[in-house]
Amino acid sequence: MALKVIKENCTGCGLCVDVCAYSGIKINDEGVAEVTESCILCGQCVDVCPAGALMMEEKKATVEDIFDYKGVMVFVEHEFGKIHSVSFELLGKGREIADNLGVSLSAMLIGAEGDSMALEVARYDVDTIYVCNSTWLKDYQTNTYVAEAENIIRTYKPEIVLIGATTMGRDFAGALAARLKTGLTADCTELSVDMEKRLLLQTRPAFGGNIMATIISPNRRPQMATVRPKVMAMPEPVKNPDVQIIQVQPVSGPQDMLLDILEFIPDTAGTVNLADADIIISGGRGMKGPENFSMLFELAELLGGAVGASRAAVDSGWMPYAHQVGQTGRTVRPKLYIACGISGAIQHLAGMQTSENIVAINKDPDAPIFKVATFGIVGDLFKVVPELIRQIKGKKQQTAC
Amino acid sequence: MKIVVCIKQVPSTEARVQMDPIKGTLIREGVESVVNPFDEYAIEEGIRLKERYGGEVTVISMGPPQAREALKTALAMGADKAVLLSDRAFAGSDTLATAYTLSLGIKKLGDIDIVICGKQATDGDTAQVGPGLAQRLNLRQITYVSKIREINLKNRKITAERLIESGTQVVSTALPALITVVKDINQPRIPNIFSIKKATRAEIPVWGMQDLGGDPKDFGFDGSPTQVVRIFTPPPRQGGEIIQGEVPEAVAKLIEALTSRNIINL
Ligand SMILES: Cc1cc2nc3c(=O)[nH]c(=O)nc-3n(C[C@H](O)[C@H](O)[C@H](O)COP(=O)(O)OP(=O)(O)OC[C@H]3O[C@@H](n4cnc5c(N)ncnc54)[C@H](O)[C@@H]3O)c2cc1C
Ligand SMILES: Nc1ncnc2c1ncn2[C@@H]1O[C@H](COP(=O)(O)O)[C@@H](O)[C@H]1O
Numbered sequence: 162m163a164l165k166v167i168k169e170n171c172t173g174c175g176l177c178v179d180v181c182a183y184s185g186i187k188i189n190d191e192g193v194a195e196v197t198e199s200c201i202l203c204g205q206c207v208d209v210c211p212a213g214a215l216m217m218e219e220k221k222a223t224v225e226d227i228f229d230y231k232g233v234m235v236f237v238e239h240e241f242g243k244i245h246s247v248s249f250e251l252l253g254k255g256r257e258i259a260d261n262l263g264v265s266l267s268a269m270l271i272g273a274e275g276d277s278m279a280l281e282v283a284r285y286d287v288d289t290i291y292v293c294n295s296t297w298l299k300d301y302q303t304n305t306y307v308a309e310a311e312n313i314i315r316t317y318k319p320e321i322v323l324i325g326a327t328t329m330g331r332d333f334a335g336a337l338a339a340r341l342k343t344g345l346t347a348d349c350t351e352l353s354v355d356m357e358k359r360l361l362l363q364t365r366p367a368f369g370g371n372i373m374a375t376i377i378s379p380n381r382r383p384q385m386a387t388v389r390p391k392v393m394a395m396p397e398p399v400k401n402p403d404v405q406i407i408q409v410q411p412v413s414g415p416q417d418m419l420l421d422i423l424e425f426i427p428d429t430a431g432t433v434n435l436a437d438a439d440i441i442i443s444g445g446r447g448m449k450g451p452e453n454f455s456m457l458f459e460l461a462e463l464l465g466g467a468v469g470a471s472r473a474a475v476d477s478g479w480m481p482y483a484h485q486v487g488q489t490g491r492t493v494r495p496k497l498y499i500a501c502g503i504s505g506a507i508q509h510l511a512g513m514q515t516s517e518n519i520v521a522i523n524k525d526p527d528a529p530i531f532k533v534a535t536f537g538i539v540g541d542l543f544k545v546v547p548e549l550i551r552q553i554k555g556k557k558q559q560t561a562c
Numbered sequence: 563m564k565i566v567v568c569i570k571q572v573p574s575t576e577a578r579v580q581m582d583p584i585k586g587t588l589i590r591e592g593v594e595s596v597v598n599p600f601d602e603y604a605i606e607e608g609i610r611l612k613e614r615y616g617g618e619v620t621v622i623s624m625g626p627p628q629a630r631e632a633l634k635t636a637l638a639m640g641a642d643k644a645v646l647l648s649d650r651a652f653a654g655s656d657t658l659a660t661a662y663t664l665s666l667g668i669k670k671l672g673d674i675d676i677v678i679c680g681k682q683a684t685d686g687d688t689a690q691v692g693p694g695l696a697q698r699l700n701l702r703q704i705t706y707v708s709k710i711r712e713i714n715l716k717n718r719k720i721t722a723e724r725l726i727e728s729g730t731q732v733v734s735t736a737l738p739a740l741i742t743v744v745k746d747i748n749q750p751r752i753p754n755i756f757s758i759k760k761a762t763r764a765e766i767p768v769w770g771m772q773d774l775g776g777d778p779k780d781f782g783f784d785g786s787p788t789q790v791v792r793i794f795t796p797p798p799r800q801g802g803e804i805i806q807g808e809v810p811e812a813v814a815k816l817i818e819a820l821t822s823r824n825i826i827n828l
């Protein structure tokens with residue numbers, strides 16, 4: 162067991178028991194703490210123990226060639242020929258990490274239009290761009306992309322690999338890390354470096370954002386992380402005159418496309434998708450029926466945003482599931498989240514509480530949504546929302562004149 | 563058709579609402595364990611596939627002895643068999659070690675046609691076990707499935723809809739395959755009293771490290787490259803300002819607040 166109880170120090174106070182969400186520790190008959198089979202080694206008990214009676218064993222020193230790995234690499238994600246903005250955000254963060262470590266920053270670009278995309282990537286401050294180009298790499302497929310990425314990583318040996326925590330990024334990273342048998346930290350919102358140990362400190366929300374955990378991968382390389390879009394700042398384009406573009410021969414072939422992509426049905430409800438939206442207008446049970454969502458769409462259109470929904474609204478069939486925000490829906494982090502007729506149940510908050518600004522419109526002053534709202538209006542949404550639309554339209558007309 | 567569903571027992575979200583205001587930590591009291599919500603959809607889909615194409619559904623979980631309860635829920639819903647992978651040596655598993663352990667358990671079940679996982683677990687929130695498991699088992703993977711259109715057992719093909727950010731992608735691949743499912747795929751059934759009673763009495767085999775074979779250093783803490791060094795509760799978000807006044811006035815104040823802070827530009 163990697164969590165040790167130093168019996169002599171334990172006072173049996175039970176703080177560790179209180180703090181554990183898994184019943185992973187108990188006070189035994191001798192009146193001292195004992196680790197149970199349910200322990201997940203999260204270390205929360207170690208932090209609260211006032212007597213220094215709990216100790217987490219460090220991961221064993223490595224036997225592998227981890228010092229052969231150098232540099233930071235960013236995976237460039239693209240869909241329909243367009244590079245995902247999270248890849249640029251990661252180039253910005255990657256630059257900072259690489260500079261701290263005194264190593265170089267590279268980008269890995271797998272696709273069919275790699276050369277033109279490489280030029281776009283080269284607008285940002287990056288040292289090397291590895292391009293793996295082939296017709297059968299046009300669309301993302303787990304198998305072909307993982308094969309190429311594995312080859313690039315094994316050849317060029319970056320110590321850190323960063324990937325966007327998008328649906329595609331998570332499909333890809335989960336498979337790639339297993340292939341490389343290395344650590345992968347999901348959905349990070351903060352990255353920094355432990356300079357002494359030269360380790361990437363990866364901080365991420367878990368339990369729907371109720372807990373934050375900082376995670377390291379001390380003894381395998383590369384250290385891999387997926388990073389939530391829109392959390393890292395978008396860097397200014399700074400051209401690096403010494404940027405090198407290196408062509409990498411593909412190791413996969415057309416026979417490795419294991420998936421037939423038959424059809425794509427774009428989401429037609431609204432013009433912006435939830436994941437990309439800077440502004441989200443969401444409706445809950447308080448919307449009363451599907452027809453009333455048209456006013457949320459109107460408001461979204463005026464503000465250039467997308468429309469979301471609580472689970473209650475989705476389960477009632479008022480909005481398609483793709484628009485559900487929350488624990489069993491999507492996690493969003495827009496600049497502005499406007500919750501209309503949403504109570505703010507914990508499962509809903511799990512999907513939106515890290516939004517930069519939250520506006521709540523609800524007639525119940527005790528609704529929990531007000532506890533997280535930057536601005537709240539206690540009132541009937543059927544009066545408030547139309548008034549909001551009317552006044553915004555008025556303002557827009559003024560500025561247009 | 564041989565169907566395997568991977569399920570995880572997680573602490574219920576409801577129970578974690580309480581935060582100790584003085585210590586700033588989560589209060590454990592009343593923590594209840596439930597089947598990971600996404601896995602209920604996985605179980606239901608497994609049972610529906612069996613009803614549609616015939617075959618057998620085995621649910622498998624890696625976890626402490628009490629994870630048996632989650633497996634019993636699945637049996638009550640209509641799964642045929644359950645296996646628990648449990649051993650002290652599995653403690654401290656991250657997604658790499660979890661996928662490894664599950665893969666050995668599934669290999670021990672013999673040839674299979676489809677493995678179904680939930681999109682993600684609500685405690686770790688990683689969505690990494692499914693893809694990791696597909697790699698270990700050398701299965702084709704389709705993540706975020708919102709609908710299985712068809713399984714053709716003769717041609718050994720599955721056609722499914724998957725939900726990605728910008729819409730729905732329809733893909734098809736050969737069996738055996740691993741899919742991860744989202745909520746939209748079905749409506750899980752509620753087991754009746756009779757099947758719950760029957761499930762309570764079910765014998766669930768427990769496989770440990772010895773039963774699975776494999777390399778001891780690939781399990782649990784030693785087999786997990788990632789390590790949590792710090793856990794903290796984020797400072798609770800402060801509730802802001804309740805804007806007072808009649809509707810037109812309150813709305814005007816809200817717009818002013820949003821535009822003056824550059825949150826919206828009109
Ligand atoms: C395992 C699990 C997972 C879940 N996952 C999710 C998830 O992913 N996403 C999610 O959203 N939920 C999720 N839920 C459900 C969640 O707990 C709530 O049930 C759901 O969010 C409720 O939606 P609501 O706030 O719209 O409805 P309610 O809780 O019913 O609240 C409606 C609110 O609207 C207000 N209202 C009504 N009429 C008006 C009016 N005219 N003007 C102003 N205000 C009005 C009411 O005062 C009330 O506060 C999950 C639940 C479970 C158990
Ligand atoms: N310990 C486990 N036992 C069985 N299945 C698991 C376990 N952990 C994760 N899974 C499966 O993998 C999915 C994704 O989990 P995660 O990668 O932890 O978010 C879950 O919905 C389960 O189907």
